Amino acid sequence: xxxxxxxxxxxxxxxxxxxxxxxxxxxxxxxxxxxxxxxxxxxxxxxxxxxxxxxxxxxxxxxxxxxxxxxxxxxxxxxxxxxxxxxxxxxxxxxxxxxxxxxxxxxxxxxxxxxxxxxxxxxxxxxxxxxxxxxxxxxxxxxxxxxxxxxxxxxxxxxxxxxxxxxxxxxxxxxxxxxxxxxxxxxxxxxxxxxxxxxxxxxxxxxxxxxxxxxxxxxxxxxxxxxxxxxxxxxxxxxxxxxxxxxxxxxxxxxxxxxxxxxxxxxxxxxxxxxxxxxxxxxxxxxxxxxxxxxxxxxxxxxxxxxxxxxxxxxxxxxxxxxxxxxxxxxxxxxxxxxxxxxxxxxxxxxxxxxxxxxxxxxxxxxxxxxxxxxxxxxxxxxxxxxxxxxxxxxxxxxxxxxxxxxxxxxxxxxxxxxxxxxxxxxxxxxxxxxxxxxxxxxxxxxxxxxxxxxxxxxxxxxxxxxxxxxxxxxxxxxxxxxxxxxx
Numbered sequence: 001x002x003x004x005x006x007x008x009x010x011x012x013x014x015x016x017x018x019x020x021x022x023x024x025x026x027x028x029x030x031x032x033x034x035x036x037x038x039x040x041x042x043x044x045x046x047x048x049x050x051x052x053x054x055x056x057x058x059x060x061x062x063x064x065x066x067x068x069x070x071x072x073x074x075x076x077x078x079x080x081x082x083x084x085x086x087x088x089x090x091x092x093x094x095x096x097x098x099x100x101x102x103x104x105x106x107x108x109x110x111x112x113x114x115x116x117x118x119x120x121x122x123x124x125x126x127x128x129x130x131x132x133x134x135x136x137x138x139x140x141x142x143x144x145x146x147x148x149x150x151x152x153x154x155x156x157x158x159x160x161x162x163x164x165x166x167x168x169x170x171x172x173x174x175x176x177x178x179x180x181x182x183x184x185x186x187x188x189x190x191x192x193x194x195x196x197x198x199x200x201x202x203x204x205x206x207x208x209x210x211x212x213x214x215x216x217x218x219x220x221x222x223x224x225x226x227x228x229x230x231x232x233x234x235x236x237x238x239x240x241x242x243x244x245x246x247x248x249x250x251x252x253x254x255x256x257x258x259x260x261x262x263x264x265x266x267x268x269x270x271x272x273x274x275x276x277x278x279x280x281x282x283x284x285x286x287x288x289x290x291x292x293x294x295x296x297x298x299x300x301x302x303x304x305x306x307x308x309x310x311x312x313x314x315x316x317x318x319x320x321x322x323x324x325x326x327x328x329x330x331x332x333x334x335x336x337x338x339x340x341x342x343x344x345x346x347x348x349x350x351x352x353x354x355x356x357x358x359x360x361x362x363x364x365x366x367x368x369x370x371x372x373x374x375x376x377x378x379x380x381x382x383x384x385x386x387x388x389x390x391x392x393x394x395x396x397x398x399x400x401x402x403x404x405x406x407x408x409x410x411x412x413x414x415x416x417x418x419x420x421x422x423x424x425x426x427x428x429x430x431x432x433x434x435x436x437x438x439x440x441x442x443x444x445x446x447x448x449x450x451x452x453x454x455x456x457x458x459x460x461x462x463x464x465x466x467x468x469x470x471x472x473x474x475x476x477x478x479x480x481x482x483x484x485x486x487x488x
Contacts, residue, residue, distance in 0.1 A: 164452040188234040201468040218269040220299040225474040241290030241434035242444030259349040265296035271406035283341035294433035321354040339400035343390025382414040
């Protein structure tokens with residue numbers, strides 16, 4: 001779903017390169033740069049030349065930036081997102097201090113491409129499964145006022161499959177249209193046999209449960225969920241502006257004013273999750289989408305966990321480059337791990353790549369736990385301060401871990417230009433808007449997905465006589481205006 005090539009659609013439907021004028025300073029004077037540093041922004045589409053970087057310790061919030069300046073190749077060509085680590089789920093036990101993590105058996109939940117064509121695949125029309133209802137054929141759901149409305153159960157026959165737009169360890173993601181309506185959705189289809197093989201039934205149920213509880217302008221919304229004998233289905237908002245880092249990996253980096261709006265929207269979404277007792281635990285480029293208006297939309301809650309303020313999790317989970325030190329060391333983590341990931345995302349927006357990359361998995365883990373972060377000197381002092389706060393290796397001293405929680409982050413001086421009420425009302429428009437030619441547009445999805453056959457790969461029956469996915473069916477409660485219009 002991610003590509004190093006980014007194109008947009010003109011009104012005529014042809015492709016053209018995106019205009020980078022909003023992504024970069026027009027000239028070096030727009031960036032706060034020390035006099036002794038010369039930056040060349042002439043080639044705004046390419047990697048920046050050799051730059052001076054400032055090595056800082058993120059061990060203490062009040063540490064001053066070291067006077068020692070070292071030269072480093074800070075901006076070699078950014079890696080493509082899908083070439084990096086995938087999400088990991090490891091044992092829920094303390095790893096220990098030796099960091100000999102290469103011996104762990106980790107379960108990767110990233111791309112696991114089924115070989116289409118090597119076996120006879122099921123077409124959508126050939127699906128022999130009967131929907132597994134959670135009761136009668138008719139369902140009662142509540143509207144926002146708590147009134148009960150009788151509706152028909154939802155199933156696969158209610159949707160027209162249009163395109164494949166992604167693929168993961170347990171199945172594919174399809175662009176679908178609800179029959180009889182103009183509404184376009186993303187349908188996440190997951191194979192039960194693979195879920196049960198990996199012992200991930202609880203994760204899948206948690207993802208569905210969490211999505212029914214969140215309602216935020218910058219979080220993808222679950223519309224329906226249901227199951228058949230062989231598969232689980234989550235029907236979500238279809239967000240077709242592409243991944244946020246789809247743009248980043250084409251252009252190299254974002255200027256601070258654009259990164260500020262994106263980061264503020266991410267902070268707002270994560271704050272909402274934390275306020276509802278949910279840790280995301282897999283914040284990374286692939287899980288941040290842009291809608292047609294250019295706003296951030298947070299997605300993929302497959303590793304999320306519900307928590308309370310007095311408990312910590314010992315699970316080894318997340319995507320390596322974005323994992324916090326406390327997750328890697330197995331000392332137990334809480335919501336502060338999400339703020340570390342937000343810091344890594346911000347660093348990547350402003351510099352073009354994550355701070356801890358290179359080498360094998362164990363080497364990257366060592367870097368995260370022990371290595372000082374190098375902050376490029378062309379960033380403003382406010383950006384340095386925020387990055388140091390979010391990337392504090394001690395979770396208890398990390399920005400956002402104090403008594404006021406996310407308010408510590410929102411009130412940071414780097415966010416001073418942000419009016420948070422207007423932001424959450426979607427009244428602050430990012431200065432970059434992806435070119436999207438309507439609800440059906442798939443121009444911002446990689447052709448390696450959209451070119452796949454519209455088929456379900458064969459699935460076997462789960463090796464259990466008990467269905468662990470009871471009460472899985474869900475229909476998003478209708479709003480009063482939709483209810484009244486439907487009764488006319």
